[in-house]
Amino acid sequence: MLPTIEERLDSIIRALSTVVLAGLAPEARLAREQVQLSIGHLGILRDHIAALPQFEREEAEDAAELAAALLGIAGGGAATRNARAALAQAMFARAGMPASLASRAINAAIAGLVEAAFLDGDKDSRASLLKLVTQYEKERSNKDREIFHPYGFDAL
Amino acid sequence: MSSAMVAHDSRRQTDMEPAWAALVERRKVAREAPPYEVSGTGQIRDGLSRMLAAEGQRARISSISRLGGGASKEQFLFQLEAPAGADSPLSPRYVLRTDPQCPIIETDCRREFVLLQAMAGTVPVPRPVWLDGDGRFFGRPAMVTEFVPGVTKPVAGQDKVSGLGARLGSALRSQLRQPFLDNLARIHAFDWRGAALDGFAIPDADPAQAARWSFNFWDAIWTLDKLEDRPIATLARCWLKENIPDCDELVLTHGDYRTGNYLFDEEKGEINAILDWELARIGDFHEDIAWVLMRLFSHVEDGVLRASDLYEREDFITSYEKLTGRTVNRRTLHFYEVLCVWKCYIIVAASGLSVSRRQHSHQDIVLTFMAAAGAMFAHDLAELLEREAR
Numbered sequence: 001m002l003p004t005i006e007e008r009l010d011s012i013i014r015a016l017s018t019v020v021l022a023g024l025a026p027e028a029r030l031a032r033e034q035v036q037l038s039i040g041h042l043g044i045l046r047d048h049i050a051a052l053p054q055f056e057r058e059e060a061e062d063a064a065e066l067a068a069a070l071l072g073i074a075g076g077g078a079a080t081r082n083a084r085a086a087l088a089q090a091m092f093a094r095a096g097m098p099a100s101l102a103s104r105a106i107n108a109a110i111a112g113l114v115e116a117a118f119l120d121g122d123k124d125s126r127a128s129l130l131k132l133v134t135q136y137e138k139e140r141s142n143k144d145r146e147i148f149h150p151y152g153f154d155a156l
Numbered sequence: 157m158s159s160a161m162v163a164h165d166s167r168r169q170t171d172m173e174p175a176w177a178a179l180v181e182r183r184k185v186a187r188e189a190p191p192y193e194v195s196g197t198g199q200i201r202d203g204l205s206r207m208l209a210a211e212g213q214r215a216r217i218s219s220i221s222r223l224g225g226g227a228s229k230e231q232f233l234f235q236l237e238a239p240a241g242a243d244s245p246l247s248p249r250y251v252l253r254t255d256p257q258c259p260i261i262e263t264d265c266r267r268e269f270v271l272l273q274a275m276a277g278t279v280p281v282p283r284p285v286w287l288d289g290d291g292r293f294f295g296r297p298a299m300v301t302e303f304v305p306g307v308t309k310p311v312a313g314q315d316k317v318s319g320l321g322a323r324l325g326s327a328l329r330s331q332l333r334q335p336f337l338d339n340l341a342r343i344h345a346f347d348w349r350g351a352a353l354d355g356f357a358i359p360d361a362d363p364a365q366a367a368r369w370s371f372n373f374w375d376a377i378w379t380l381d382k383l384e385d386r387p388i389a390t391l392a393r394c395w396l397k398e399n400i401p402d403c404d405e406l407v408l409t410h411g412d413y414r415t416g417n418y419l420f421d422e423e424k425g426e427i428n429a430i431l432d433w434e435l436a437r438i439g440d441f442h443e444d445i446a447w448v449l450m451r452l453f454s455h456v457e458d459g460v461l462r463a464s465d466l467y468e469r470e471d472f473i474t475s476y477e478k479l480t481g482r483t484v485n486r487r488t489l490h491f492y493e494v495l496c497v498w499k500c501y502i503i504v505a506a507s508g509l510s511v512s513r514r515q516h517s518h519q520d521i522v523l524t525f526m527a528a529a530g531a532m533f534a535h536d537l538a539e540l541l542e543r544e545a546r
Contacts, residue, residue, distance in 0.1 A: 029224035030518070037521050066387070104384050111385035118394040130391065131545040137388040137538035144531030151528040153452065 009046040013039050044150045053099075055147060059140075060099040063106040066136040067091050073128040074113055077120030083113040171365065172372045173357045173437060179262040180376045187380070191515035192257035197222060200232050200252065200294070207293040207300075211286055214239045225308075227508070227522045228260050229253040233303060249303035250285060255296045258516035260508050260523055262377070263434035265289060265299045267355045271433045272301065274351045279339045280304075280429045306419030306428040322415035323455045324465040331425025333466040336418070339430055340448075341480050344407040344441045358438050363402035366439045367491065371396055374499050381506040383513070386530075389505075392498045392537045395544065401488045403440040411435025413444050414453040415464035445476060445484060446492035451536060452500060452529065490540070497536045505530030 003011075021035045048055075067087055074084045090109035094102040114133065117126045145154050172180070197220050204217055215236040223231040232252040253265070266289040275281045282301035291297050310324060324332060348356070359365035375393065410433060417432045447453075448463050449472065455465035463472050473484050508523035517523060 027221055030222050033224045034519075034521055037525060041521065041525060107387060108385045110387045111390035114387060114390045115394060118398065127545065130541065133387050133391050134538045134542040134545055137386075137534055138542070141388075141531045141535035141538060145535060148528035148531055151525060153526075153529040154532040 005049055006046050009042050013042050013046075016042075047150070048147065051147070055143075056099040056103070058143070060094070060102040060106070062136070062140050062143075063103045063110070064091060064094065066132060067106050067110055069132050069136075070110060070113055070129060073125050073132070074117065075122045075125040076117065079116040079119045080113070080121045080125075083109070083116035087113050168368060170372065171361075171368055172376070173359065173369045175264055175267060175355050175357065176369070176373045176437075177376075179264060180373070180380065183258065183262045183377070183380060186258040186262075186516070187510075187514065189257050189516065192517060194518045195230060195254070195294075197232070200254075201234075203288075203294040203298070204234065204252065207286060207288055208236075210293070223251070227519050227526060228255075228263075228517075230256055230518050247283075247285075247302040250300050251282070251303050252298060252300050254294050254298040256517040256519070257296070258511050258514065260503060260511055260517065260519075261434070264355070265297045265434070267353075267436070268433045269299050270354050270356075271436055274353060275343075275346070275430075275433075278346055279342050280427060281433075282429050282431070304419050304429040306421055308416050308419060308431075310422060322453055322465045323457075324415065328420075328422070328425055329462075329466055332415075332420060332427065335427045336415075336464065336466055337472075337475055337479060339418075339427065340410070340413055340444060341476070343410050343413070343430075344444070344480065344482075346408045348406075348408045348438055356438055358406065359403075360406065363404075364400045366403040366406060367400045367495075369437075370439060370443065371400060371495065374495070374502055378502045378506055381502065381510040383506060383509055386501075386505070386534060388534050388537045388541070389498065389501055391541060392494055392501075395541060396491070396495055396498065399491055401440075401442075401485075401491050404485075405441070405482070406438050407441045409437055409439040409441065409444045411437060411444070412447065414448055414450070415466065416453065440488070440492070441480075441482065442484065442488045442492045443496070445473065446489055446496045448472060449493065450496055450500065452532065490543075494537065494540050497533050497540060501530055501533035501537065504533070 016035055016039050021032065021039075024032050024035065026032075068091070071084060071088060071091070074080055074087075087106075087109040090105045094106060097105070110133075114129065117129050121129065148154070170177075201217055201220055204220070208215060208217075213236075215238050218235045218237040220232055220234040223233050225231075230253070232254075233249060234252060235249050236247075255263075255265070266287065269284045269287045269289070272281050272284040276283065282304045284299060284301050286300040288294055288298040309322065310328065359369050375397075378389075378393065410430070412432050412435050413430075417430070418427050419429045419431060420427050448467075449469055450463075451461070454461050454463050456462075457465075460468060462468055466472075467475065473489075476482070477484055504523075504526045509527045511517050512520035512523040512527075
């Protein structure tokens with residue numbers, strides 16, 4: 001029988017909370033802050049671990065969905081045509097890739113297409129691109145904000 | 157495009173305040189260094205002793221301790237004891253601030269030192285005392301100021317990094333909101349031409365240079381520190397580049413003006429000192445207004461969002477206009493709001509993570525933690541740029 005990741009993290013959190021933190025002098029302010037932050041960090045990680053593979057798959061699917069939509073509207077000069085081809089290639093190459101790598105590759109190609117659209121994109125396709133990227137990001141970032149909500153920066 | 161136009165366009169893309177261009181170059185070098193070893197108080201005591209000797213001070217360091225908080229500088233509080241028979245008065249306590257190997261934001265403490273000297277009498281600031289601008293004594297740039305008592309957030313019930321999601325509460329809010337605004341107005345009214353601030357250049361080659369300098373600096377940092385692409389960050393970059401506004405009036409800007417960056421007396425409800433002047437420059441006042449209005453530094457209570465937990469958005473803008481006689485140009489403000497959110501995205505999601513991956517800060521864990529705020533900035537950018545799609 002092996003300890004689960006959650007059990008291992010729980011035991012580390014308990015050690016930090018009840019022994020390490022208690023053993024630090026009150027004037028060791030930075031050390032105390034960093035131990036407290038470590039405890040918080042580990043607690044959030046413990047809660048994230050099970051959901052992470054699905055989160056990364058969904059992230060890659062979302063990026064691919066945006067890429068497909070952009071391929072449908074992108075038009076313009078040479079820079080846009082080249083960036084469009086690079087995005088199509090990234091979409092093709094993603095099969096079999098780990099989800100996080102696929103997201104990265106597609107997002108890099110989308111960024112290239114955005115830059116190209118500002119260089120020589122058609123007026124209409126650039127307007128559509130602006131709309132698609134902002135709509136996508138509002139939805140995507142809400143999913144990210146949800147998972148990072150426990151960090152406490154965001155009132156949502 | 158003619159070759160002359162191409163050259164002109166290329167110059168504009170790299171046009172930056174010289175001191176800030178030097179910071180970009182410094183960062184390129186610092187990034188290649190091995191992991192940072194956190195300074196011990198022994199090393200700091202040694203550096204202080206050598207600095208004090210070089211300054212002709214015979215005072216003895218009687219205590220030294222590390223301060224917590226912050227995400228960028230290492231901070232130490234120390235006390236000096238005057239030698240027997242000395243008649244020079246010493247401040248009871250001092251604060252030493254040094255850069256780690258590679259801070260989350262690259263800044264020049266020599267500029268901050270100059271500015272703190274210049275601002276005395278205009279707004280409350282910590283008195284700068286000694287400077288180690290080239291890192292002769294501490295191995296990296298450092299500055300000593302007199303200690304100013306006060307807090308950056310109410311003592312009870314707060315566990316966030318200073319100023320993030322600032323919560324002051326209604327009593328402090330009513331006491332601090334007018335001084336907060338008054339001090340900002342005084343900074344913007346400061347006679348920087350008369351002060352001849354050493355190391356500060358004036359962006360007056362053309363009306364767009366103030367905004368261009370700011371954009372180009374952050375663009376250079378983005379290019380350097382970016383770890384991966386996010387479509388909205390690229391969209392923001394392209395949009396900003398195309399929409400650089402003119403500046404009608406150059407003022408001294410603080411660059412990081414918000415709750416969390418001033419010390420106040422919690423009992424009296426008075427501001428004791430304005431802190432963190434590293435990002436100050438000669439620029440457009442809209443940049444400070446946009447920074448104050450950032451959601452990260454705001455607090456939501458009963459569905460009402462207050463900037464720095466002091467002012468609702470329109471209240472702040474109109475109060476500033478009324479106090480200063482300036483008109484806030486909404487289009488310019490929009491540009492700077494996009495720029496400020498993009499800056500924050502770069503700071504947390506690119507620079508912070510880049511520094512922590514290289515183990516270059518004493519606060520790597522804070523930087524990794526703060527990177528979680530990147531999603532919020534991505535969302536804010538999408539909302540701000542969505543208006544352009546309508």
